[in-house]
Amino acid sequence: MKKAYLTLDPPREPNGTLCRTGLRHSAPVVLLPGDPQRSRKMAVLFAEASFTAHRGTFATYTGKTPGGADIAVTSSGMGCACVAAALEELAAAGAEAVIRVGTCGGVQPDLAPGTIVIASGCVRGEGASYELVPPEFPAVADPLLVRALCSAAQELDEPVRVGLYRSHDAFYMESKAAHPGLRERMQKWIDTGVLVVENESGLLFTYGHLLGLRAASICVALGSMFADPNANVYGAYADPEHLARRIETATRIAMRAAEQLEGTK
Secondary structure, three states, X not given: OOOOOOOOOOOEOOOOXXXXXXXXXXXXXXXXXXXXHHHHHHHOOOOEEEEEEEEOOEEEEEEEOOOOOEEEEEOOOOOHHHHHHHHHHHHHHOOOEEEEEEEEEEOOXXXXXXXXXXXXXXXXXXXXXXXXXXXXXXXXXXXXXXXXXXXXXXXXXXXXXXXXXXXXXXXXXXXXXXXXXXXHHHHHHHHOOOOEEEOOHHHHHHHHHHHOOEEEEEEEEEEEOOOOXXXXXOHHHHOHHHHHHHHXXXXXXXXXXXXXXHHOO
């Protein structure tokens, strides 16, 4: 386990169940999608899977990877407030590492729909992490977990991009269907090499570090928000089946990374 700089004791029911997630105990590695339905779809890829709990936005399934590593998937909902609650209760339940598996919008104009992007770190444009640490504090993905994700992708012969995410709170201010002036708002992130934008990883990396959790993100880019200025939806939505296959591939990479992480203990 990593060192925890902040310890919490979230409330439990008389039987020991954590109030928000419905968990008592957690597998050491937890996949963290946003959508509860995506939890169920990811659990289908486990070699063994059983339903654990579902409360509100938090749906959990527990099982084993194809290689036999203990794993779980817990949906976090969208945005940092839900992610914070998930991290707090997962840490209390005994989780050691969390891997966000989801989707993101491309910032760089050349980012094709379906590209898998592993975060090296994140620009903290959301507000939640500022309640925890000062502005100078970096949001950095756990290096061991990033290495495991990259190694797993290579094993699966899957090309990936590795680089910076940006997290923010106002969804439609930085998305394909954004308010006017999107290019002007995003130009500084294009110029500084930020690859994608999403809503959770800034808090995930910051709070994960404080709680002693290894944290990383692997997301499927929906396409560049600047690829087709006449379209108000991302290119990936034109082929839902292809998008689903890409999310499945990202999930398989994360599961293999979990196996590699278990091998380092």
